[in-house]
Amino acid sequence: MKQLVVSLIEQSIATLKQSGAFDTDLQANIQVENTRDKQHGDLASNVALTLAKAARRNPREIAQMICDHLPAATEVSKTEIAGPGFINFFISQDATATVLNSILELGDQYGQCQVGADQHVQIEFVSANPTGPLHVGHGRGAAYGASLGNLLSAAGYKVQREYYVNDAGRQMNILAASVWLRYLALEGETMPFPSNGYQGEYVKDIATALHKRVGSNLKHSAAEVSKDLPADAPEGDKEAHIDAIIDRAQQLLGDENYQLLFAAGLDSIRDDIKDDLADFNVTFDNWFSERSLSQEDQIERAIKKLQDNDHIYEQDGALWFRSTAFGDDKDRVVKRDNGQTTYFASDIAYHLNKFERGFDTVINIWGADHHGYITRVKAALTAMGLDAERLVVKLVQFAILYRGEERVPMSTRSGSFVTLRELRDEVGKDASRFFYVTRKTEQHMDFDLELAKSDSKDNPVYYIQYAHARICTILAKLAVEDMTWDQTQGLANLQLLSETAEIDLMQQLALYPEVIASAALAYEPHQVAHYLRDLAGNFHTYYNAHRMKIDDAALRNARLTLSSATRQVLANGLQLLGVAAPERM
RNA sequence: CCCCUCGUAGUUCAAUGGAUAGAAUAGGGCCCUCCUAAGGCUUAGAUGUAGGUUCGAUUCCUACCGAGGGGACCA
Known part of the structure; x- marks a missing residue:
């Protein structure tokens, strides 16, 4: 139009x-x-x-x-x-009403468009370290990424959803050490738990499962483990303390058993995260292992590529990437003087790998705390001769949790956090997904658990679902009043839909494809959420003002056709947001 | 000190540079002999401050104030 x-x-x-x-x-x-x-x-x-x-x-x-x-x-x-x-x-009313033909013909395809033109897009999101369960802070990125993936698919992009598993770093060794100490405790070998270890209950659960599987195979005496360790905080250095425990574990267990221990922690938590996200309606096409990068020499290859382009120099025994040549504040180390490559080096290799897989656009959804990495990663891409414009980084601001007036502190290490699972149990999957994705990503958001739990009527997701359920009920209960709905007859009588509420509703329905295209191009699923809210509002207004189950067959068929089309669009939109469209409430 | 994001009704959020800044909640007043009142109608209420760009600024630019987050040979 x-x-x-x-x-x-x-x-x-x-x-x-x-x-x-x-x-x-x-x-x-x-x-x-x-x-x-x-x-x-x-x-x-x-x-x-x-x-x-x-x-x-x-x-x-x-x-x-x-x-x-x-x-x-x-x-x-x-x-x-x-x-x-x-x-x-x-x-004109006639022109407006023709949209109902499209909706009922296209069904769940209505609203899809081709602005994506089959371009290959990768979305990497969540990618939380597999050192513990996801907490509510991860929920926003998960909800946003999943909805964005659905949205881009609907807009004609070929989408791959990927989770980058940080399974290579020191944090994973700390987790392994933490599991080991809990395991040893089950064998009666107790020693003080390191202040820098992972203290959550889930670590004990992993240890228990491991113990059940391997028995005493990983046992060493507490005296042996704690012999000559540097002091823990507060007297000593907690980092040196935990590193010494890791070294001790590797010495005493040997490579094979240490890997067994390491895998017990990693596999358990990664599988748990996978299940957790699946229950949140968030699924991935690929789980990419950071360790696979080093196993395949991809990190060395990426550094070599930078070297070949003359963007690497050596200083103080370390290798530095001259990122300042590409607008960064300072140059960055890619290989430390002890020979270990840095996390940043892995990141370079990972992004090189992504582009080598042939995506037209690569989208990273990062927490706001990662904003400092944008410049350096883009610098590395440019330095390797890639087009950094094809990397899109969407920063998601943190959700600040409240319990009523009181702010909830969040810390993974101390184990004091509200998990995503708890949020789902307390607030519900649909309400959580919708709540997260209603705000645009840049907006700092307040998440009041009390409010979300105590009175679910405050959440607009129910308002939308209610509109959907209402329509389903009307259609389902026609028979009770000996009435029928003939869609063909309805479409033949669309000119009867002349009430203001009906025209408003039809116009709103006609807008849906534009909303999808606009939201996809802007990477803003929240546009869909707000649209659905408006659409549901239009329907409720209509419902209250006019009856659908009426004796006049022509008008009844037309109104039920309009209602059915509305139901379809509500369902299509909710599907994109990962929210259920219930038939009754 | 430097960098990033954000400041909109009491509160939580919207608004491709456009017309009278929209919703939701909380507050006033109404509507179920009627397809689901988890609903509808109605009333009242907001762009942090100061400049600039132009036909026009919540939107773009500058400064300031306030909130959150960054600024390792950590990950």
């Missing part, structure tokens, strides 16, 4: 140029937008305002000229000039 109006305006301007009223070289940038206020018609263009300067006339005069020369179109019932020079278009 927008396209039609644009072309009408184009034709009018062309006519005016031919008649000499406008200069032939006048360039018109024709924008047509949906009006916010129905008094301004259905579509509006500001073209006259933008032409005012070039044409040296006042905007209202130009608008009048354009209106006078618009070709006739049955879809447009009326045009008006308003305000400073807007041209408002009123769309």
